[in-house]
Amino acid sequence: MSDAAGETGQSDSAEPPAEPPAGGPHPPKRGPVRRYLARFGTRRTMLSDARAGLVLGIESIPDGLASGVLAGVNPVYGLYGYLFGTLGGALATGSVYMSVQATGAMSVMIADVPLVVGSDRQGVVIATLSILTGLVMLGLGLARLGSLVRFIPTAVLVGFINAVAVNIVLGQLANLTGYAGEGANRIIRTIDTFAHLTSIHWPSLVIGAVTIGLILLLERTFLGPLSLVVAVVLASLLPLVPWFGDAAIVGDLTDVPNAIPLPALPDPSLTLDLLVPALSLALVGLVQGAAISGSIANPDGDYPDASADFRGQGIANLTSGLFQGMPVGGSMSATAIVRAAGARSALANLLAAVVMIVGVLLLGGVITQVAMPALAGLLILVGVRTFKPRDLVMVWRTGPIQASVLAVTFVLTLIVPLQYAVLVGVGLAVVLHVARQSNRVVIRRWVYADSSPHPVETEPPAVLAPGEVVVLVPYGSLFFAAAPIFAGQLPEIPDRCERAVVVLRMRGTDELGSTFLRVVTDYAERLRRAGGALILVGLGDRVMTQLDATRATVVIGRDRVFAATPRIGDSLDAGLAAARAFAAPSASSGPGEPEASDRDR
Known part of the structure; x- marks a missing residue:
């Protein structure tokens, strides 16, 4: 009637397996009827x-x-x-x-x-x-x-x-x-x-x-x-x-x-x-x-x-x-x-x-x-x-x-x-649960010191500066309810921000909803109008398919979208190379960004 919280019975040992037949090491497979009847035990039970x-x-x-x-x-x-x-x-x-x-x-x-x-x-x-x-x-x-x-x-x-x-x-x-x-x-x-x-x-x-x-x-x-x-x-x-x-x-x-x-x-x-x-x-x-x-x-x-x-x-x-x-x-x-x-x-x-x-x-x-x-x-x-x-x-x-x-x-x-x-x-x-998960989305910036191949994680800048290359890494579930929280943590884009680049690392995200895709494409469009660019790296196959199907790659730019590879860091290297090329006329690189040989792990 009413279930107890814990099991009070004694453990029962299973029946010993049948001896294998003389012709081989394994017993013959039983049909569905015999397997079903086996649930009712044997004469010994x-x-x-x-x-x-x-x-x-x-x-x-x-x-x-x-x-x-x-x-x-x-x-x-x-x-x-x-x-x-x-x-x-x-x-x-x-x-x-x-x-x-x-x-x-x-x-x-x-x-x-x-x-x-x-x-x-x-x-x-x-x-x-x-x-x-x-x-x-x-x-x-x-x-x-x-x-x-x-x-x-x-x-x-x-x-x-x-x-x-x-x-x-x-x-x-x-x-x-x-x-x-x-x-x-x-x-x-x-x-x-x-x-x-x-x-x-x-x-x-x-x-x-x-x-x-x-x-x-x-x-x-x-x-x-x-x-x-x-x-x-x-x-x-x-x-x-x-x-x-x-x-x-x-x-x-x-x-x-x-x-x-x-x-x-x-x-x-x-x-x-x-x-x-x-x-x-x-x-x-x-x-x-x-x-x-x-x-x-x-x-x-x-x-x-x-x-x-x-x-x-x-x-x-x-x-x-x-x-x-x-x-x-x-x-x-x-x-x-x-x-x-x-x-x-x-x-x-x-x-x-x-x-x-x-x-x-x-x-x-x-x-x-x-x-x-x-x-x-x-x-x-x-x-x-x-x-x-x-x-x-x-x-x-x-x-x-x-x-x-x-x-x-x-x-x-x-x-x-x-x-x-x-x-x-x-x-x-x-x-x-949805409310809690949406509020747990956090964006961090990865900055590299010259003496270390490993990045230092810091707060993202409040406002982008012209010629700046910023690597951003989101943590948490990127679903529709989290999209406004994510958008609120992105750096502000001034009216003129020539050659500024935001590199958004998306490795580990296997799917994006339409609400989140709209946040990303709107940010990319605003960056473009201000003279900057958005680059996405570490994208899984399903996310790449979504971007192509929704034509988000047209807004962002197909040459600024980089799929994930089995070796961690390759897609970010490619994205950073594209970012440096875009920012080159005014600055060779953003402060603290890695050389081409550095890996983003």
Whole structure:
């Protein structure tokens, strides 16, 4: 459900390679079917996978119900999401170990979609949302955009995940206390709850507290991950005692049939209303899943392809939606549980889904007796453990830009619907990054001393002098937003500046935008009118092509544009030779400029 920040499972060694055949040193290549079946291990790994699948399957039943409660929907839809998400992920992800389930962040996001929570056709809406989310994930995977997640700044993720942790805790106060606070968001509803302490249902509060205490106690025993299940079961027995008798149970919200749900077709008319939530859910799910792809190797020692995991999570969502399950994504916590329990292949997750199916078929009536305050206690503990103050402090100390992105994302996640908060956070990070990069463009002048072949870097002159040869080197990203900053640092051109030459070294710049090209050509034209010249050196192939295609070489002069060569300094030597030839009638060279044999490195 909610993903832990770190991996808690033990490392699993891969199966020893098969002995090479007698006829040669290398084993024969396996066909695609055999390669696919290899993800489910061998006879030697079956026992370990069966044990791990049993642990994850049993643990996922109350966890799936809790996920539905957290999302504000029928808890059964959370359980179905766990079941069919785990099944689809086991069959399709590139990561052998990845468990695909509804994460805490995704569940809280669903709770902020009014069309889902308030619908009288909740099953159809959930199915539509899951399928849309799956299509987005699958499309990104087919387009091989697995690297997309690296563009999501850490400040956004840290702010979002920690605010989600707060939302998880605050969102369960109603189930924990038996009093539903009123207000536009969770903060206001929490304040209203504390303002009505006399309305708290104390038996429910006790059940939730007992659940948390039992989990903390039983985790120290041999039960391990199963302590969650045992704690919820034991706490759910308390309503049998008269004083706890009117505490809410799952059966008060819905019936849990002893059957697998029938397929449900999505409603295409809901696409536009659910598109933004689906995009946000896909983004969050894929980012959380990417933590698994990048940190947990497959049994063969290779790390899975992130795009393959995108496709697998997409298929898992399509499977979940087809059977009215909630949207799902790669779950670090579930993956950690199944690996810690001894998983050796994808068979463990496949068997976990089978265990959940058996649980639904045999224990439907029992599941309805689970106490809602017990699930609330479980979720509150998950929320507290998801909150990472160290990550907040680390990002906050990184710098004002990162701190601003962190603060805005954190606050927005608390007060606005989460599907908008995460998109705004990403958008803000992009804008601030562009602003920061544009302001980092710096121009320096290279001046050579007679006794050294190496240049001394200084500030460029404020104003060009007649007959002066100035070598300028820009540092930073030369994209459209940086063009005005770049232009403001170029030396001023007086009305008359005969024989002055500006040599602009562009080595390392592989592309120029139209805005930047206009700045360069305008400067070249102004220099020409004042009697001077602009020379460009160290140009890459793509920049040369751009200059020719836009006819910028006509404005600058084709004989004043010099392409980069493999040997550093050749193009600058050629450019300086042209500059000296242009300035020769009034001065042999600008002060401090190198002789023809000097190299500009």
